[in-house]
Amino acid sequence: MGRYLLRRSALAIASLFALTTLVFVGVNFLPGDPATAVLGKSATPEKVASIQKALGLNKPIWEMYTNWITHALQLDFGHSLTYGTGAYGYSDAVQGTAVSELIGGSLKNTAILASVSMILLIIVSLSLGVYSAMHRGSIADSGVQFFGLFFLGLPEFVLGALIIIAFAFYWPILPAISLDVTPKNLVLPVLTLVLVMMGSTVRLVRVGVIEVLKTNYVVTARLRGIPERRIIMRYVIPNAIAPVMQVFAIATGLFVGGVVVVEYLFGYPGIGTGFVSAASGRDYPVVQAYAVVLGCTYIVANFAVDLIALLTNPKMRAKATS
């Protein structure tokens, strides 16, 4: 178990390191000078030089990198190039709004949207998936399967636009855009996210549970005449936790991308919208910060899921020890 933990932690740390390196390289060393790019037509040699100095572009690579990392570890991602009265696009002043300040509020909004959607997604896919698995081959099962095919892999902006047309145009009961965070504004974005993700998660949960139902120990338990309810509680659920957790761990990758798209579609003030507008405006310090935050969420979520799977499942524990 110790070895597995060590391996898994090493992978998580390597991923975090690769993430920060990629974010850094992606923004600083790709062709095109960030200072010129952000200034666009208003670029003068003095302005370019002052941005380059502020971003530390005149220092050696390694110094820049360690500088950025040490500051990032303290949640200091520098200052925005486009937001705030002191931003470079608007005046010659040195600094725009601090990136951490920009991100703080949107991070909270996204956390609300993401956690509500994720909790709903888990509840819905667990109940539908387990129910389909228990009643394999029934009409309800085929119905859920077929229904799921329609949402599997459908892009968020397509389903979201359909949902907006349905609930804000043909049957106008909910707002089409969600510029601030109220329960009513959350309904449609959450619905979009849950429906898009459900297509795959319900199917995968169903497969995971069916695999457990087929095992010899469940068959034996049935032959011994143990009541079905007890079989499910005692044998099926504990063994299905690991594969089912894995489903949601893999789904977080899609989920992160989905949140970005859904936020942008509904105009929701979260990190997705912020990330996209920073990327379009080439606001490099902000892009870096958002990419790190999004990437970290995913890496940490995956790591946590693996740990929980390890702790809750005796078989995994045994495998990891050997």
Add this chain to the structure above:
Amino acid sequence: MSSTRKKQRFRSYFSVTGWIGLSMTLSVLLIALIGPLVTPQNPDDLLGLPFGVSQPGALFGFDSYGRDSFSRFLAGGRYSLVVAIIGYLVGASLGLTLGLLAAYSRGWVDAALAWTSEVLIGFPALVLMLLLVAGLGTSFWVLVVALASVNVPRILRIVRASGREVRDAAYVEVAEARGEPRRYIMFKEIFPSVLPAFLVDAGVRIPASILLVASLSFLGLGIQPPASDWGLIISENRVALTVQPLAVMGPIVALALLMIGVNLALDGFKGNKSSYRRDIS
């Protein structure tokens, strides 16, 4: 006689819903490819009021600038499709070669490739692409490279996993004993048994690539205006979804049909189901 047999063999690849799905997919691809050639109006011309409603000669009404929505829909499928397919092909050839290399070599080459791909898969696909596009711009080749960098590690992982199953097989040992070069063993001995998994993966990954490119242009970081593109059309007209929903109907229906068609086709595919594992990461 021979035509009946041919029909039977044809039918046996897919179930009925599978055939329906396949034809849905192919018709969307067809529209995307030949659409730009048959637009009734010039898709860039301002012909009506912004968000003007449907009228004779403008089936889907007008878009945010007053351009003909139907013509823009017809013109808007090809670019993303071409970027996605080239991005997939670049990623697939690299991923396949590196995956076979990892499967066949042992030791540090395998370990390095496996770890690198594992780490790269650790990035959400869309975030990785956004990051590259933010740094490099939105030109055609940047989009291709960004998409390829999403696909390479995922294809590598699948090829490596199924290649490892046969690398100890007797026929590989025989080929080694004959003194065949590594390239020969990788592509002539190991590749055939990797092929089914690779093709099933392609069936999922090509449409997923199309949707990733479409998502990028929806976010305004793919093809740039005034070009016409399905993702961009939905993005440009999203403020008027409740006023002129017809402006986005074409792209929405096409993208939905594409994905539902692919799902039905894969679900109804009667080939080797054991290697059919849907990888949603």
